[in-house]
Amino acid sequence: MAEVIHPEEQLLEIDVDQLLTKAMELKKAGFRLSQACAAYVNEKFELSYSFADDKTYQYTTLRVVIDTDTEVPSITDIVPPAVFYENEMKELFGVKIKMINLDYENRFYRIETETPFGPKEAAASEEKKEEA
Amino acid sequence: MGKRSVIPFGPQHPVLPEPIHIDLVIEDEKIVEAIPSVGFIHRGLESLVDRRDYNQMTYVVERTCGICSFQHGMGYCEAMEHVFGAEIPNRAKYLRTIWAELGRMHSHLLWLGLLADGFGYENLFYQCWRVREKVLDLQEMTSGGRLIFSVNKVGGVIKDIDKEKLDIILSTITEVEAELKVIKDTFLLDYSVQSRLQGVGIVTKEQAHDLGACGPFARASGIKTDMRKLGYGAYPDLDFEPIVSATGDSYARCYCRIMEIFQSIDLLRQAIAKIPDENELFTPVKGNPEGEYFMRVEQPRGEAVYYVKASGKPYLDRFRVRTPTFANLPGLCEMLKDTQLSDVGLLVLTIDPCISCTER
Amino acid sequence: MSVLKYAPEALKNLFKPPVTTKYPFEPAVYPEGARGHIEIDIDDCIGCGMCVRSCPCGTLSVDKMAGTWSIDRFDCIACGYCVEKCPKKCLHMIQGYQTPGTKEGSVTYTKSPEQLEKDRIAREEQAKKAAAAKAAAAAKAAEAKAAAQPTGLEQAAAKPAGSEQAAKPAE
Numbered sequence A: 001m002a003e004v005i006h007p008e009e010q011l012l013e014i015d016v017d018q019l020l021t022k023a024m025e026l027k028k029a030g031f032r033l034s035q036a037c038a039a040y041v042n043e044k045f046e047l048s049y050s051f052a053d054d055k056t057y058q059y060t061t062l063r064v065v066i067d068t069d070t071e072v073p074s075i076t077d078i079v080p081p082a083v084f085y086e087n088e089m090k091e092l093f094g095v096k097i098k099m100i101n102l103d104y105e106n107r108f109y110r111i112e113t114e115t116p117f118g119p120k121e122a123a124a125s126e127e128k129k130e131e132a
Numbered sequence B: 001m002g003k004r005s006v007i008p009f010g011p012q013h014p015v016l017p018e019p020i021h022i023d024l025v026i027e028d029e030k031i032v033e034a035i036p037s038v039g040f041i042h043r044g045l046e047s048l049v050d051r052r053d054y055n056q057m058t059y060v061v062e063r064t065c066g067i068c069s070f071q072h073g074m075g076y077c078e079a080m081e082h083v084f085g086a087e088i089p090n091r092a093k094y095l096r097t098i099w100a101e102l103g104r105m106h107s108h109l110l111w112l113g114l115l116a117d118g119f120g121y122e123n124l125f126y127q128c129w130r131v132r133e134k135v136l137d138l139q140e141m142t143s144g145g146r147l148i149f150s151v152n153k154v155g156g157v158i159k160d161i162d163k164e165k166l167d168i169i170l171s172t173i174t175e176v177e178a179e180l181k182v183i184k185d186t187f188l189l190d191y192s193v194q195s196r197l198q199g200v201g202i203v204t205k206e207q208a209h210d211l212g213a214c215g216p217f218a219r220a221s222g223i224k225t226d227m228r229k230l231g232y233g234a235y236p237d238l239d240f241e242p243i244v245s246a247t248g249d250s251y252a253r254c255y256c257r258i259m260e261i262f263q264s265i266d267l268l269r270q271a272i273a274k275i276p277d278e279n280e281l282f283t284p285v286k287g288n289p290e291g292e293y294f295m296r297v298e299q300p301r302g303e304a305v306y307y308v309k310a311s312g313k314p315y316l317d318r319f320r321v322r323t324p325t326f327a328n329l330p331g332l333c334e335m336l337k338d339t340q341l342s343d344v345g346l347l348v349l350t351i352d353p354c355i356s357c358t359e360r
Numbered sequence C: 001m002s003v004l005k006y007a008p009e010a011l012k013n014l015f016k017p018p019v020t021t022k023y024p025f026e027p028a029v030y031p032e033g034a035r036g037h038i039e040i041d042i043d044d045c046i047g048c049g050m051c052v053r054s055c056p057c058g059t060l061s062v063d064k065m066a067g068t069w070s071i072d073r074f075d076c077i078a079c080g081y082c083v084e085k086c087p088k089k090c091l092h093m094i095q096g097y098q099t100p101g102t103k104e105g106s107v108t109y110t111k112s113p114e115q116l117e118k119d120r121i122a123r124e125e126q127a128k129k130a131a132a133a134k135a136a137a138a139a140k141a142a143e144a145k146a147a148a149q150p151t152g153l154e155q156a157a158a159k160p161a162g163s164e165q166a167a168k169p170a171e
Helices: A016-028 A082-093 A120-131 B045-050 B054-062 B069-084 B090-118 B122-143 B163-189 B191-197 B205-210 B216-220 B250-274 B324-336 B341-350 B355-359 C007-014 C050-054 C081-085 C113-147 C150-170
Strands: A010-014 A032-041 A044-052 A059-066 A071-073 A096-098 B004-009 B021-027 B030-037 B290-299 B302-311 B318-322 C037-040 C060-063 C068-072 C091-094 C106-110
Touching: A010 A016, A016 A044, A016 A059, A016 A071, A032 A082, A032 B302, A032 B318, A032 B324, A044 A082, A044 B290, A044 B302, A059 B290, A082 A096, A082 B324, B004 B341, B021 B324, B021 B341, B030 B324, B030 B341, B045 B054, B045 B318, B054 B069, B054 B318, B054 C081, B069 B090, B069 B290, B069 B302, B069 B318, B090 B122, B090 B163, B090 B250, B090 B341, B122 B163, B122 C007, B163 B191, B163 B250, B191 B250, B205 B216, B205 B324, B216 B250, B216 B302, B216 B324, B250 B341, B302 B324, B324 B341, B324 B355, C050 C060, C050 C081, C081 C091
Parallel strands: A010 A059, A071 A096
Antiparallel strands: A032 A044, A044 A059, B004 B021, B021 B030, B290 B302, B302 B318, C037 C091, C060 C068, C068 C106
């Protein structure tokens, strides 16, 4: 019988201005960045930054809910591997992230449409193409 | 101090099986910086959620990757089962575990072959893939597909493996184990292989942790982590310990993966011995999903994260898969620094890149 | 550390027959239950369109009136979801993969004339029955109209649901 280590996942809803401090706290506590993603739900962006601890298997997600035009500070200065996740958010959803360490300037994925996953006005052209 | 210049590496390159492009800033023959860029095969699978219902998505998710296809489907289904709050039958859990471990075996054997090809050992490459073929035959026999199984379903599995087939699995993995021992000795003890792998591309434990590495890549650097410990599938009933190596070089990564094949064989034996005799293969789930969940699964390449968010409609609001290669890319860039240009092809291989699933 | 660790195995391999089969000259052996391609027992098909709605890649189409079922084999991913969903179990997953071809296009299966005739008669009978039921319901509704309002409402609610289902396969 193997030992099962599965602590309950945590989901912390925080404000945008708390993001950097919380990320710093988690990093100090020995967490690594597991993933970061955006979702476009109810005309708002939901950003999830998940941190995992390799020893305790704790999984903590920071959830930031913002309007589509709110600027988000980049956490790449604190957590360097976030660079790809943030570029992805920026490119696929159009989340306004400022000060990314390595900004691919919307060339991370070589796609034709801008922000295909984001607000529908921008994505409308892609959908038309797909229907045709 | 030489003059700096930039060499583009990939997406088409003889040793690279995957379309990743890296801009290598070099000084003489030494790499100073590596800037990766992916995105040649972005397929937009995640955006399909608003046009496919959650059952159809199972088949879309499976096709994220051709190599760890089963584990993608499994991770997605487990996430959906958490959202539904459904408990799947025990036999289904064991069947999923058996298929997942078969998948891990074939994926690592494929990687060993590619590695051998990467350092120019053509003969060993063929040998690895010959052994892998047996595992593929097992997969085809049990699920109907050589790589893409399509046996997962939200709530369980749709196919059973009967007693005779389980016996065939047992006898075949014994053969595979014997053949693997020869390969293992060659990889771990042969002088020419060692000289190519040892001390190359060292990633320390601290670096691996800071760069968010996962899977065999992190374990080779001494981080003892294995998502199977989270207790999904039948893993709570099986006895295993994560395989860890301390040196963090290419040799350690090779060692971890070879040992994981033996571990998979052991896990398969345990699972087949313990599989309960039940007729139920799935619990029906009713209604539309509501809620969200982050599911973590240990794939052959490392930890994969599946995020599902649903709001009471048959179509999910958001589905996201973070594949292990995505998490290992920063580690790769760090690893490439201060290495020789001629090692780059091999080093990129040692994280076991799977770019198609990275870009989805 | 040792040199030529692999040499004995390599030497053995020299004298072994190849493990691969000479495929076009020898037949490929598929195990039982291999997912190759979809076949249909077209005469059992009731044209419900369940497979069309369940297909993740939209490769199927059904025409109930004409009694046809078509599949674009180059779009099919052989996932087997339609086979699982088919209420009459007339779809089957058969061994043998789709062979490569020079042009894409869908394959259409049409029901046999006898079956089409049977279907037509069945449909007419059903239409008659439905008309009779409708007349009865109308009479009943008229009767009940003065007495109770809810029955009328219920019927009104049932109607759009029916029309929606009729519209779906046409998508």
